[in-house]
Amino acid sequence: MKKFFHCIFSLLFITSYAFAQDKYPIITIKNGSSIERADVLVSIPWTKILKADPKIDTAKFLVMNKYTETEVPHQLEYKGEKEVQNLLLQVSVKAKEHLTLIIFAAKPKAVTPKTYARYVPERKDDFAWENDKIAFRMYGKALEKTSEDAYGIDVWVKRTSKLVINDRYKKNDYHKDHGDGLDYYSVGFTLGAGGMAPYVKDSVRYSGNYKTSKVLDNGPLRSSFQLTYDEWDAAGIKVKVTKTISIDAGSQLNRIENLYTFSAQGKNLPVAIGLSTRNENEKKLLLDKNGILGYWEPVHGDDGITGVGAVTLNSLKSATAQSKQALGITEVKNNVPYVYYAGAAWNKAGKITNENEWFSYLQKYQNELKSPLKVSVK
Missing domain, CATH: 2.60.40.1180 (Golgi alpha-mannosidase II)
Structure with missing residues (x-):
């Protein structure tokens, strides 16, 4: 009835x-x-x-x-x-x-916000963003030439669907797990969790930290923003880049669109997508030249394990493990956007708990990109 x-x-x-x-x-x-x-x-x-x-x-x-x-x-x-x-x-x-x-x-009905992004002037120009699965940050100019300086994408792990960035910055104790996760990921002088930089003469040529930021959309289902960088010298090539990053509710990965302009006229610019690795002898890596990079870190005491990865629809010229990071080498055209996807997962969140599940997630993600949903409106 x-x-x-x-x-x-x-x-x-x-x-x-x-x-x-x-x-x-x-x-x-x-x-x-x-x-x-x-x-x-x-x-x-x-x-x-x-x-x-x-x-x-x-x-x-x-x-x-x-x-x-x-x-x-x-x-x-x-x-x-x-x-x-x-x-x-x-x-x-x-x-x-x-x-x-x-x-x-x-x-x-009002939609509960599941994504968020903001500039964090109170913490040396950080830019932080998150969804209901994971959180990230990039470093700004105020951090350059300090003992805390780092180059790539940082990860804040979480095991709650709630948004945590503002609360963690307010408490200023985010290196300790208070029940919803923490920041224990180490970026250092690497590309971190899927950053990109020019790869010239067999070396990564890092930029400085981002100069300006602009939020484009801010939830509830997608947050996106843009970061600009000062021009730098990549082994004789003058380079500038604008990064447009978005994060969707429910996803472990960000969409990253990099627009490079550079002085090497008539040539493409070699670039590397990187995943910071640790010092273990046998690393749990997925290095697929068809466009998938994955790394499952060793356990970090009570903090757990973080997996990082990157996916692209373009084949990579090479995929190799160096001493401090795994790199996927490709190239970009002058003033033409290059799109790829990068992010992370935490075993203590309970959804992805081992390397096989993480690598399968990355492979499935690429397959979904190859077979997008078809939409019609009438």
Whole structure:
């Protein structure tokens, strides 16, 4: 009987909005692959939504799954612009199946923020960001030439879906686990958890720390930001870079887009994607020239184990382990963005607990990139 009344209520609900709108957009999301997608973000150009419903009110619409009659979490993505660029939807789609979603003119439920990013002037120009799985930071100019200076991407491990960055900086005791994780990852003078730098004359040519930052979007489902760097000399090549980084709810990896400009005219610039390694004799590494780098660190006392990794759709020229880091060597074109994905996982978070699970995650991530969900709007 309860199920009967629920169906009647849902039918009346949908019908009432159908009469309230002359036309409502229908979104179809198809998963043609054999990989189940769970809580992933789908990006739909806002121009497609406007074409289907030119009068849509950005402050008053919700997206509903036609068959389950449940609301789908969404975010309007601006990418630093004044106008909406994309509609982001968090969905799950089984292998070889599809979703049918309907947009209604109604007030949506508030979405609990699952991502966050900010400049941290109170901690020597850090820039920190996180999602419901993991957290990261990059170092700014105020840290240069100090005893704490480091080059690459730092990791803050966590075992809570709550956002922790502000609380940890406020307490200023984040090197100790107070129940939700900590910062024990060591970057040093390496690329850390998937940083990139020019690789010229068989050496990594590091930049200084970032100079300026700009938040482009800040949750609830995706946070993105941009970092700019001063020009530096990479063994005779003058180089500048702008890094655009985004993190999605539910993902262990960041999307990193690097735009290099350099003085070597008519040539591509060799670059390295790096993962900081430790001093153990036999390292647990995945070095795949098809575009996957993975490393599972040794246990760090009571702090646990961190895995770091990087994924690209481009083949690597080489993938090697050096004394302090594993490197994947590729190249970038002058003033052409290069996109790859990098991040980390912590065994004490309980989702990924050993090297096999971490390497499988990275391989699955690349396979998902090769077979994106297909979206149509009408």
